[in-house]
Amino acid sequence: MGVVGRKTRRFSFPLLLLNFFVVLLLQRAAVLVSGTRLNYTKYRQVSILRLERIQKHLENINKPPVLTIQSPDGDIIDCVHKRKQPALDHPLLKNHKIQKAPIMPKGITRNNEKGRGRDAWEYWQTWHRNGTRCPKGTVPIRRSTVHDVLRAKSLYHFGKKQPRMIPLSRRIDAPDVVTGNGHEHAIAYTGSSSEVYGARATMNVWDPSVQEVNEFSLSQIWVLSGSFDGSDLNSIEAGWQVSPELYGDSRPRLFTYWTSDSYQATGCYNLLCAGFVQTHNRIAIGAAISPVSSYAATQYDITILIWKDPKVGNWWMSFGDNTLVGYWPAELFTHLAQHGTMVEWGGEVVNTRANGQHTSTHMGSGHFAGDGFGKASYFRNLEIVDSDNSLSPVHNILTLAENTNCYDIRSSYNNQWGTYFYYGGPGNNPECL
Known part of the structure; x- marks a missing residue:
């Protein structure tokens, strides 16, 4: 069933069997991927040569586990010894010593996971439901599969974002968020002239509808430095x-995600390449979040803090109630090895214009900002970390949405939420074509 480039190439019988079973699995993908609105993996023939390359790549990123956990949603979580994780395969991290803990921003106490603090994140990921946890000294890593790779444009593109094209007409004072390769945004951002050493915000979580397999919908914090119209943009x-x-x-x-060259060759999502160093044994990057917000009902949000450790220089990430997840080593970056120059908060989608019109991929809740609390998505309590390693409320932000008929944003301020904004939209509608 496979296509062989050379007649003289010899393949083992187990690999031929593997090729056969991969095709069978692809035919049954709709059964394997349960609880989804679309059949994201479709039948396709796989050449044995390509399959060999995929298997070799998977062997590099799927490290031998100490313990394997089957998640109720179908994910496989491997508990990998922290010294064996993919990050340390990076050439720049050959002699890297894993940092145990950073200096927290002033006024922030690290969660010691005793008592109530642990409840802030313990049941936020689906794989936690069966009660099994990764043992100390290991980190949980979502196992990548042949299916995952085959859905990508190519093996090279697996786990990477497409670069955003930047038209010459973009506003000089605006961040690199103009439409390119179908990327659309609704964001708040800081000016580009100050030194930034981190950012924090709380955002509510939804399950937006995504129309096409190669589209996505996300809500995130960006910490940026470098040239927005060149090839040296650093992003965390x-x-x-x-x-x-x-x-x-x-x-x-x-x-x-991270990149040090404008999304061209460096960086990737999660732990799909060498780079991000995971330190926590109970939070799996890339694992599903549950529960999520419901329209006109209960809202569930998460807090993410990213900051540069003032002593070692690594960029750390905490989740929920100041639980340390891991860090991006300073060695990965050029400009961010020093500091950031801009922070963005908000939503991003990819619109492929399937069938010649804007797709109906939702941003956030799929509702416009004007619908307000319980209906629209939000970011609240926007803060930045300054050169003194102090968290400061953000009072002056700029906002940008490329096409407000598809997705929009509205910012405001109050004593409880500080600086906040609602954002999002449904994509295709009578005004968004």
Whole structure:
């Protein structure tokens, strides 16, 4: 069933069997991917040569586990010894010593996971439901599969964002969020002239509808530095996303991303390449978040903090009640090895214009900002970390949405939520074509 480039190439019988079973599995993908609105993996023939390459890549990123956990949503979570995680395969991290803990921003106390603090995140991921946890000394990593790779445009593109094209007509004072390759945004952002050492916000989580397999919908924080119209943009990103191509379903998932060259060759989502160093044994990056917000009902939100450790220089991430997840080593970056120059908060989608019109992929809840609390998505309590390692409320922000007929944003301020904004939209509608 496979296509062989050379007649003289010899393949083992087990690999031929594997190829056969992969095709059978692809035919049954709709059964394997349960609880989704679309059949994201479709039948396709796989050449043996390509399959060999995929298997070799999976062997590199799926490290041998100490313990394997089957999640109720179908994910497989491998508990990998922290010294064996993919991050340390990076050439720049050959002699890297895993940092145990950073200096927290002033006024922030690290969650010691005793008492009530642990409840803030303990049941936020679906794989927690069966009661099994990764043992100390290991980190949970969502196992990547052949299906995951085959949904990508190519093996090279697996786990990566498409670069955003930047037209010459973009506003000089605006961030790199103009439409390119179908990327659309509704964001708040800081000016680009100050030094930034981190950011924090609380965002509510939804399960937006995504029309096409190669589209996504996400809500995140960006910490940026470098040239927005060149090839040296550094970006650190974290939030939640729905990405059928990446995960094979429509569940919202905790994610991270990084790049040091404008999304060209460096960086990836989660732990799908060497880079991000995970330190926590009970939070799996790339795992599904549950429960999620419901329209005109209970709202569920998460808090994410990203900051530069003032002593070592690594960029750390905490989740929920100041629980340390891991960090991006300073060695990965050029400009961010020093500091950031801009922070963005908000939503992003990819619109492929399937059938020649704007798709109906939702941003956030799928409702416009004007619908307000319980209906629209929000970010609240926007803060930045300054050069003194102090968290400061953000009072002056700019907002941007490329096409307000499809997705929009409205910002405001009150004593309880500080600076906040509602954002999102349904995509295709009579005014968004």
